[in-house]
Amino acid sequence: MAALEEEFTLSTVFLGAGPDGLLGVEQSDKTDQFLVTDSGRTVIHYKVSDQKPLGSWSVKQGHIITCPAVCNFQTGEYIVVHDSKVLRIWNNENVNLDKVFKATLSAEVFRIHSIQGTEPLVQFKGGAVRGLEALLAEPQQKIETVISDEEVIKWSKFFMAFRYPVLIFITEKHGNYFAYVQMFNSCTLSKYTLLLGQEEKSVIQSFTASMDRKFISLLSLSSHGCIYETLIPTHPSDTEKNQKVARSLLLKAVVSGNPRNGVALTVLDRDHVAVLGPPLPASKECLSIWNIKFQTLQTSKELPQGTSGQLWNYGENLFMLHGKFLTVIPYKCEVSSLAGALGKLKYSQDPGAHAMPHFVNWETSQEYGLGSQNSEQSRRNLRRRKIEVSLQPQMPASKQLLSAIKKDSEKHIEVELRKFLAMKQTPDFHAIIGDVVTGLLGRCKAEPSFYPRNCLMQLIQTHVLSYSLCPGLMEVALEKTDVQMLQLCLQHFPDIPESVTCACLKIFLSIGDDSLQEADISMESVFDYSDSAQEEKMEEQTEILQNGFNPGEENCNNCDQELNEKPQDATEEITSCPVIPKRAALFENATMTLPGIHPPTLNQIMDWICLLLDANFTVVVMIPEAKRLLINLYKFVKSQICVYSELNKIEVSFRELQKLNQEKNNRGLYSIEVLELF
Known part of the structure; x- marks a missing residue:
């Protein structure tokens, strides 16, 4: 399960973003601070929690910054390159970039890479890489060319793999794409050709990558809106040859083909990716999160002011240009499960609780008691509450609940569970619920007489559980023939195996009517059915006159002659449903939460079924059992025609009267008129 939280503007200062957006957003040595480089002359240092800039530096008029500024995590200094070859290094104390350290290099720089745990690397446009210290010792040293002629670097990323740095970069030449992987622990450079199928011949618009022990997972977003995955080994078998790796389709049609402002792709965790781009050709820009494990759309947010097609991800915050201002959208990604991918893991919040925002908006903070005249009183109240809490040492409710499950009675466990569910949810809420269910089911198996069904029912209704998380729950309900709990599981669990569903149906069919009458089963799914059945029964018993017309008169009687030719003592056929309402409630509750962005509605499904019936109407007419139905339908249609x-006729008469009244103008004369309607 993934969610996008409320966005906020990092700065209301207009950024000098060019037609291609910003040069980059890079993390500083503080987790809450970032360096933003525009496409002109300026680097701005932002603090996200305060939503304001801490510093700003610009190069002189006539110069232009050519790669994003980064932070040297070892020294806390900042590094930037302008005019492709001039390298500058400064810190927060410096005000003017013209007076800071300067080094002119012998080759054009593609970009500078800097991550925690190692020194920054300078990557040149020819593919060669130098450590910052070695480069500063001899700035004019000769830089070799690694890539071939007309080969252009499109994207690169720097990793730390088991304490050793790894660099991967992608190049393009005449529509062909190549991947280079440089392992700095062994000083090896491997080249791979990305094989594209005939149906995959399209421009690759965005790259992102993640890394595990054996492979680099390279994800690419093509111009026709599909995401592909390429697995590149971290320990190649032959580093001398140009090896070939194939792409596999991961997600199809996540954005529209040929978007107006470009698209972007970034990895959030092992199972989730964020995609920036319009979902349909005519739609607006949209930010969406996809689960690549189950191939489902988790959430999306429309961006009506448009974007630059750039996306950065740091510490559960997504950075992008929304319009012309830098915008931050916090996100959350839960551990991937089938229930979460299908959107069945729901989060509840106390409606009376007033949620505190993640980032303080100082203009509207008075509603939370910040910066107001009552701030001193608020601080005193806060100190008093802290003292009260400190004077009441108590075991957490979750530990009390888990302890009670082991030895206490069902009633006491139910009380402790209510206490726990009434408290504000903590980040470990899902894990605690799983432990509670595991403990209850374990005691059920150890003690056959122990069956806390009320507790289990409450836990199911938290929308946290799924079949894959607690398969033993439905097994216990099947053993106990608990149809109410089975009905609840079928309504809340999206990942129930077919075999378990069949076992539930067998119980629903075999259980006696007397047992069903005593069971507390939800009847919402058959409420309309019961009412309509009662209305049909009343219509059969009572002859209704509508608008003064009797459908049994004149020409509507002839169609019943064949049906009325029966023996006088024949009893009237009485039709009744063989399934009682409570058993029907176990069968007819169909959920319409179908997967996909635009699932079919119930009306569309019914229209499709009607088309199938229309195509086979001749077969229906030839069935003997359908004869009575067709005659009744014919009689009903003729009666409606008569009505x-x-x-x-009445409508036409009223229209004529209206015309007569409009034509006459008696001008105050008295008259009596008699109108006859025929």
Whole structure:
């Protein structure tokens, strides 16, 4: 399960973003601070929690910054390159970039890479890489060319793999793409050709990558809106040859083909990716999170002011240009499960609780008691509450609940569970619920007489559980023939195996009516069915006159002659449903939460079924059992025609009267008129 939280603008200062957006957003040595480089002359240092800049530096008029500024995590200094070859290094104390350290290099720089745990690396446009210290010792040293002629670097990323740095970069030449992997622990450079299928011949618009022990997972977003994955080994078998790696389709049609402002892709965790781009050709820009494990769309947010097609991800915060201002959208990604991918893990919040925002908006903070005249009183109240809490040492409710499950009675466990569920949810809420269910089911198996069904019912309704998380729950309910709990599981668990569903159906069919009458089963799914059945029964017993017309008169009687040719003592056929309402409630509750962005509605499904019936109408007519139905339908249609005909006559008469009243103008004369309707 993934969620996008409320966005906020990092700065209301207009950024000098060019037609291609910003040069980059890079993390500083403080987790809450970032360096933003525009496409012109300026580097701005932002603090996210305060939503304001801490510093700003610009190069002189006539110069231009050509790669994003980064932070040297070993020294806390900042590094930037302008005019492709001039390297500058400064810190927060410096005000003017013209007076800071300067080094002119012998080759053009593609970008500077800097991550925690190692020194910064300078990557040149020819593919060669130098450590910052070695480069500063001899700035004019000769830089070799690694890539071939007309080969252009499109994207690169720097990793730390088991304490050793790894660099991967992608190049393009005449529509062909190549991946280079440089392992700095063994000083090896491997080249791979990305094989594209005939149906995959399209421009690759965005790259992102993640790394595990054996492979680099390279994800690419093509111009026709599909995401592909390429697995590149971290320990190649032959580093001398140009090896070939194939792409596999990971997600199809996540954005529209040929978008107006470009698209972007970034990895959030092992199972989730964020995609920036319009979902349909005519739609607005949209930020969406996809689960690549189950191939489902988790959440999305429309960006009506448009974007630059750039996306950065740091510490559960997504950075992008929304319009012309830098915007931050916090996100959350839960551990991937089938229930979460299908959107069945729901989060509840106390409606009376007033949620505190993640980042303080100082203009509207008075509603939370910040910066107001009552701030001193608020601080005193806060100190008093802290003292009260400190004077009441108590075991946490979750530990009390888990302790009670082991030895206490069902009633006491139910009380402790209510206490726990009434408290504000903590980040470990899902894990605690799983431990509680595991403890209850374990004691059920150890003690056959122990069956806390009320507790289990409450836990199911928290929308946290799924079949894959607690398969033993439905097994216990099947053993106990607990149809109410089975019905609840079928309504809340999206990942129930077919075999378990069949076992539930067998119980629903085999259980006696007397047992069902005593069971407390939800009847919402058959409420309308019961009412309509009662109405049909009343219509059969009572002859209804509508608008003064009797459908049994004149020409509507002839169609019943064949049906009325029966023996006098024949009893009237009485049709009744063989399934009682409570058993029907176990069968007819169909959820319409279908997967996909635009699932079909119930009306669309019914229209499709009707088309199938229309195509086989001749077969239906030839069935003997359908004869009575067809005759009744024919009689009903003719009666409606008669009613509508009479109504049409009345309507025409009223229209003629209206015309007469409009034409006459008696001008105050007295008259009496008699109108006859025929």
